Amino acid sequence: xxxxxxxxxxxxxxxxxxxxxxxxxxxxxxxxxxxxxxxxxxxxxxxxxxxxxxxxxxxxxxxxxxxxxxxxxxxxxxxxxxxxxxxxxxxxxxxxxxxxxxxxxxxxxxxxxxxxxxxxxxxxxxxxxxxxxxxxxxxxxxxxxxxxxxxxxxxxxxxxxxxxxxxxxxxxxxxxxxxxxxxxxxxxxxxxxxxxxxxxxxxxxxxxxxxxxxxxxxxxxxxxxxxxxxxxxxxxxxxxxxxxxxxxxxxxxxxxxxxxxxxxxxx
Amino acid sequence: xxxxxxxxxxxxxxxxxxxxxxxxxxxxxxxxxxxxxxxxxxxxxxxxxxxxxxxxxxxxxxxxxxxxxxxxxxxxxxxxxxxxxxxxxxxxxxxxxxxxxxxxxxxxxxxxxxxxxxxxxxxxxxxxxxxxxxxxxxxxxxxxxxxxxxxxxxxxxxxxxxxxxxxxxxxxxxxxxxxxxxxxxxxxxxxxxxxxxxxxxxxxxxxxxxxxxxxxxxxxxxxxxxxxxxxxxxxxxxxxxxxxxxxxxxxxxxxxx
Numbered sequence: 001x002x003x004x005x006x007x008x009x010x011x012x013x014x015x016x017x018x019x020x021x022x023x024x025x026x027x028x029x030x031x032x033x034x035x036x037x038x039x040x041x042x043x044x045x046x047x048x049x050x051x052x053x054x055x056x057x058x059x060x061x062x063x064x065x066x067x068x069x070x071x072x073x074x075x076x077x078x079x080x081x082x083x084x085x086x087x088x089x090x091x092x093x094x095x096x097x098x099x100x101x102x103x104x105x106x107x108x109x110x111x112x113x114x115x116x117x118x119x120x121x122x123x124x125x126x127x128x129x130x131x132x133x134x135x136x137x138x139x140x141x142x143x144x145x146x147x148x149x150x151x152x153x154x155x156x157x158x159x160x161x162x163x164x165x166x167x168x169x170x171x172x173x174x175x176x177x178x179x180x181x182x183x184x185x186x187x188x189x190x191x192x193x194x195x196x197x198x199x200x201x202x203x204x205x206x207x208x209x210x211x212x213x214x215x216x217x218x219x220x221x222x223x224x225x226x227x228x229x230x231x232x233x234x235x236x237x238x239x240x241x242x243x244x245x246x247x248x249x250x251x252x253x254x255x256x257x258x259x260x261x262x263x264x265x266x267x
Numbered sequence: 268x269x270x271x272x273x274x275x276x277x278x279x280x281x282x283x284x285x286x287x288x289x290x291x292x293x294x295x296x297x298x299x300x301x302x303x304x305x306x307x308x309x310x311x312x313x314x315x316x317x318x319x320x321x322x323x324x325x326x327x328x329x330x331x332x333x334x335x336x337x338x339x340x341x342x343x344x345x346x347x348x349x350x351x352x353x354x355x356x357x358x359x360x361x362x363x364x365x366x367x368x369x370x371x372x373x374x375x376x377x378x379x380x381x382x383x384x385x386x387x388x389x390x391x392x393x394x395x396x397x398x399x400x401x402x403x404x405x406x407x408x409x410x411x412x413x414x415x416x417x418x419x420x421x422x423x424x425x426x427x428x429x430x431x432x433x434x435x436x437x438x439x440x441x442x443x444x445x446x447x448x449x450x451x452x453x454x455x456x457x458x459x460x461x462x463x464x465x466x467x468x469x470x471x472x473x474x475x476x477x478x479x480x481x482x483x484x485x486x487x488x489x490x491x492x493x494x495x496x497x498x499x500x501x502x503x504x505x506x507x508x509x510x511x512x513x514x515x516x517x518x519x520x521x522x523x524x
Contacts, residue, residue, distance in 0.1 A: 149357075151353060151355060151357045152357055152359065154324055154357075155351075155353075155357050156374065157324070158322060158323075158324065158351055159370075159371050159374040159375065160374065160375070161374045165374065169359075169370075169373075169374075170359070173359070173361050174359075174361075252361075254361070254402060255360045255361045255402050255403075255404060256360070256361075
């Protein structure tokens with residue numbers, strides 16, 4: 001019973017905050033008379049969403065696909081390359097600083113290069129998502145694997161475990177809690193990357209992704225449609241973040257303190 | 268079961284750490300085959316360094332540690348078949364008790380069926396069967412150490428190296444763990460080296476006690492009491508404790524009376 005009340009409180013509190021914000025927004029726009037071009041009301045945005053639902057949902061699916069595939073590439077590459085960098089001191093000294101510097105290059109500046117190399121289309125959005133999501137996974141994997149308990153390392157050494165066995169049975173499982181944190185950050189970034197990729201790699205058609213919907217709506221001065229597409233891209237980001245958090249929770253909740261749900265963190 | 272157990276001989280072992288710290292200076296003693304020798308001394312006297320060199324986790328700057336077979340020749344078998352229990356249990360937090368105990372066999376490539384059977388056997392003998400599916404975080408400190416001790420048995424070792432397995436538990440749990448250490452030693456029959464800083468633990472368990480001070484052997488004490496007659500409250504036991512305590516105090520330059 002107490003648990004149920006707690007759960008309701010956890011769900012109700014953020015919903016109340018959102019409802020309050022939307023009402024305040026609606027009232028503020030109506031009272032101030034700001035033009036709908038500058039700032040449409042939430043009600044108007046809702047109506048636009050409903051009227052353009054086919055186009056928006058189609059776009060969201062495209063963007064989700066680019067973000068998810070980019071995220072998957074970043075996750076696999078980040079864990080593999082990060083593990084190699086963590087295992088080889090020379091790579092750690094040579095490649096890690098380089099990766100850190102590359103991370104400083106703004107994605108929006110790199111995006112045109114991706115178009116030159118990969119052409120217009122979904123693949124460029126996937127690549128942009130992967131580029132921006134790679135570093136948090138890489139950094140988390142390296143940090144996780146270099147901080148594995150040296151005592152446990154010694155135990156594996158005593159029993160003659162090979163480097164490969166130690167990676168599979170110790171380094172990787174021990175660093176999963178930290179890798180999951182990196183993956184959660186990467187999930188949010190992947191959606192940003194996908195949208196930026198879509199901005200530059202413009203592929204339209206009936207199923208244009210959200211990045212294109214936003215650009216087109218901006219050129220047509222349809223601020224309400226821009227807001228609707230932005231809301232949906234946030235929803236895609238939240239869904240990907242939620243899915244990664246759930247998988248992470250499933251992997252670590254039994255043995256690691258970080259395995260608490262987002263809901264438990266905000267209790 | 269009669270086995271050709273090795274004895275363990277430290278011959279002039281010295282260890283100088285980078286920076287010039289002499290952790291060990293010309294340490295020589297030997298642990299008879301199948302015997303239990305306790306190494307006792309104040310913190311920082313080099314006890315753990317000695318154990319790490321015996322385990323092959325550290326190298327002596329000079330001198331040697333040899334496993335000597337019954338024929339008097341140096342044998343590689345002792346090093347190949349040794350088990351170590353550290354002062355922290357070193358269990359994998361994501362594995363339950365059975366999977367942790369079976370790990371040394373898993374790392375040696377023993378089949379799943381065989382290693383689980385063997386792990387269950389040592390877990391049952393240690394009275395840990397009710398906890399076998401629990402994770403380390405669901406066990407008390409004393410229970411975790413008992414799991415670590417059970418794990419040392421799973422490979423049927425010839426040599427057992429125990430590094431202060433009772434240092435992090437209360438007095439009562441220590442006495443229970445001492446019982447478990449004696450059982451583990453007797454079941455395995457292994458040549459055993461126990462690092463401890465408890466005099467009564469050393470007297471209760473060992474047949475030879477090496478008293479160390481600042482990296483060197485101060486005295487080698489043989490415990491005259493038979494294993495079966497070690498009663499912590501008997502006068503004979505308390506006299507042994509007093510003798511070792513005085514030796515330790517002389518080594519450390521501490522006035523105890």
